[in-house]
Amino acid sequence: xxxxxxxxxxxxxxxxxxxxxxxxxxxxxxxxxxxxxxxxxxxxxxxxxxxxxxxxxxxxxxxxxxxxxxxxxxxxxxxxxxxxxxxxxxxxxxxxxxxxxxxxxxxxxxxxxxxxxxxxxxxxxxxxxxxxxxxxxxxxxxxxxxxxxxxxxxxxxxxxxxxxxxxxxxxxxxxxxxxxxxxxxxxxxxxxxxxxxxxxxxxxxxxxxxxxxxxxxxxxxxxxxxxxxxxxxxxxxxxxxxxxxxxxxxxxxxxxxxxxxxxxxxxxxxxxxxxxxxxxxxxxxxxxxxx
Amino acid sequence: xxxxxxxxxxxxxxxxxxxxxxxxxxxxxxxxxxxxxxxxxxxxxxxxxxxxxxxxxxxxxxxxxxxxxxxxxxxxxxxxxxxxxxxxxxxxxxxxxxxxxxxxxxxxxxxxxxxxxxxxxxxxxxxxxxxxxxxxxxxxxxxxxxxxxxxxxxxxxxxxxxxxxxxxxxxxxxxxxxxxxxxxxxxxxxxxxxxxxxxxxxxxxxxxxxxxxxxxxxxxxxxxxxxxxxxxxxxxxxxxxxxxxxxxxxxxxxxxxxxxxxxxxxxxxxxxxxxxxxxxxxxxxxxxxxxxxxxxxxxxxxxxxxxxxxxxxxxxxxxxxxxxxxxxxxxxxxxxxxxxxxxxxxxxxxxxxxxxxxxxxxxxxxxxxxxxxxxxxxx
Numbered sequence: 001x002x003x004x005x006x007x008x009x010x011x012x013x014x015x016x017x018x019x020x021x022x023x024x025x026x027x028x029x030x031x032x033x034x035x036x037x038x039x040x041x042x043x044x045x046x047x048x049x050x051x052x053x054x055x056x057x058x059x060x061x062x063x064x065x066x067x068x069x070x071x072x073x074x075x076x077x078x079x080x081x082x083x084x085x086x087x088x089x090x091x092x093x094x095x096x097x098x099x100x101x102x103x104x105x106x107x108x109x110x111x112x113x114x115x116x117x118x119x120x121x122x123x124x125x126x127x128x129x130x131x132x133x134x135x136x137x138x139x140x141x142x143x144x145x146x147x148x149x150x151x152x153x154x155x156x157x158x159x160x161x162x163x164x165x166x167x168x169x170x171x172x173x174x175x176x177x178x179x180x181x182x183x184x185x186x187x188x189x190x191x192x193x194x195x196x197x198x199x200x201x202x203x204x205x206x207x208x209x210x211x212x213x214x215x216x217x218x219x220x221x222x223x224x225x226x227x228x229x230x231x232x233x234x235x236x237x238x239x240x241x242x243x244x245x246x247x248x249x250x251x252x253x254x255x256x257x258x259x260x261x262x263x264x265x266x267x268x269x270x271x272x273x274x275x276x277x278x279x280x281x282x283x284x285x286x287x288x289x290x291x
Numbered sequence: 292x293x294x295x296x297x298x299x300x301x302x303x304x305x306x307x308x309x310x311x312x313x314x315x316x317x318x319x320x321x322x323x324x325x326x327x328x329x330x331x332x333x334x335x336x337x338x339x340x341x342x343x344x345x346x347x348x349x350x351x352x353x354x355x356x357x358x359x360x361x362x363x364x365x366x367x368x369x370x371x372x373x374x375x376x377x378x379x380x381x382x383x384x385x386x387x388x389x390x391x392x393x394x395x396x397x398x399x400x401x402x403x404x405x406x407x408x409x410x411x412x413x414x415x416x417x418x419x420x421x422x423x424x425x426x427x428x429x430x431x432x433x434x435x436x437x438x439x440x441x442x443x444x445x446x447x448x449x450x451x452x453x454x455x456x457x458x459x460x461x462x463x464x465x466x467x468x469x470x471x472x473x474x475x476x477x478x479x480x481x482x483x484x485x486x487x488x489x490x491x492x493x494x495x496x497x498x499x500x501x502x503x504x505x506x507x508x509x510x511x512x513x514x515x516x517x518x519x520x521x522x523x524x525x526x527x528x529x530x531x532x533x534x535x536x537x538x539x540x541x542x543x544x545x546x547x548x549x550x551x552x553x554x555x556x557x558x559x560x561x562x563x564x565x566x567x568x569x570x571x572x573x574x575x576x577x578x579x580x581x582x583x584x585x586x587x588x589x590x591x592x593x594x595x596x597x598x599x600x601x602x603x604x605x606x607x608x609x610x611x612x613x614x615x616x617x618x619x620x621x622x623x624x625x626x627x628x629x630x631x632x633x634x635x636x637x638x639x640x641x642x643x644x645x646x647x648x649x650x651x652x653x654x655x656x657x658x659x660x661x662x663x664x665x666x667x668x669x670x
Contacts, residue, residue: 003502006497006501006530007501010497010498010501011497115331116326116327116331116335117335117546118331118518118521119550120521120549120550120551127528127553129531138529138530140529209525210494210495210522210525210526211494211495211522212521212522212550214518216328217494220494251495252495252498253498255495255498255499256498256501256502260487260488260489260493260498260499261488261490263498
């Protein structure tokens, strides 16, 4: 029983990080029909930006700020203006392929400028345990879970309870009508890209202390988050959250009770089942776009 | 000038030129290593050790008056790529082939070097590598058949464990180590409480550590590559596993300590090569390496360095640069550090290419390897 609790908690903690990344996927899809296959590399890069700032002598908290600003600039503004805007007019597929090229470019650049070796990364959550009903629970797992949930709840509240959030939803659902009623659609789309950049930085800060900073670490994350978004429902933020948590738990339980070798296949099997029997995803809605 | 005299002068000129070219031309070596991918730590250390040794030897006039020259190729930690790179390297007819470091890559490349009759000095540790009849393959460190019995003895005699969880990486290196240590445990009557296979490059060890906790062993034996070792140490700490953590070389390597931080404290293991060894020549090597590369090398850095000094000592013993005779001369050779300081510690190579050298039992204390016991050379 205690083993199952450990597995569930670890799965939820990892799944919450997948959820953050998956939410970014859905946001970009909803507002600009961008399927970002470089999303995993977007999570990998901020950790290296933080490390670069630390190597230059900045303390950890300041390095995080620098990493955040650079990520907003590169992965938010730069991504939209330099890649998405010019490619989108040629269709969704060329843009998706362009993001694949971007993923390779980011990975190779990090390998070239930093190293092919893994690097340690400080944790934003303190180490240690706390006792919950007589059972030792990792503070790090709880901290990661709490921060991830906070981010997702905060984002959901922002989208559903603020004027800007409503404008973003309007821009996503029907940009033409939104423009007529005075919603600055272009600005809302840019904001979505900036929110995605913020989310990937957060995911990076949470996952890198566990997975280590390595140029190739985005591959696993990108795939997991993509599956999570489809399983949960690509057109719903809440779907991405459920999908992320589910993939995290399924992955851990599969590793423990099926086999380590086949663990990577289990989320894919789940994906196939969902696509066959509920193509819109667990919480998704058919032919509707909303955030 | 008479035709006979003219012909003599021309012949003398040609012969002198050829002799000069022969004596002055650099000795070409080819290195194929894991410079990217999961084994990047292994390959990068190995390459840097090679470059350092070559720089030293060339600065002192080279080997038999000839400079050493090496080309580096990246196997991407992939046996298929390694095989292609080794074939390419052999086509350029090197004096000796260096690498790879991963046992799986050594396994698929060794037949190519043997067929070409070129000696291959490599970093792999899987027991099976030197069990065949390959006369051209040489280790730079202990094979698992030498190191695992020492680890099992330590777990039985010092830790006094009655049950052990084994975590191993599912590749040639990990499976070879797992098979040897399981046999040793059976000999001591130690029960295997959990037998956990993990994947190379695995990032998440939460489920594996949960299984270890559920098995409640007296000790955990961890046999993974460097990055995975660091990740599982962090997870073991995260899930508060308190059983002694024992490994062989990789678990207590410098890179693992750097990556795992505090989580590496308390890990113990057998190492054949460590820069913390209480040996003056090893300390001097460490200083030179740190000065050049600005980091402390792990055992792979020492292996690369030793490989070059193995070439130097063998070639000087032969008194000529002869690729075909190299392997025969290295078999059975004892190189003493007193005669060749670059070899760092006395070493003997047997007819299989395995080595005999002193080893160490270490523990990580406050982020540093502390030597607990020196295990002497057998012969």
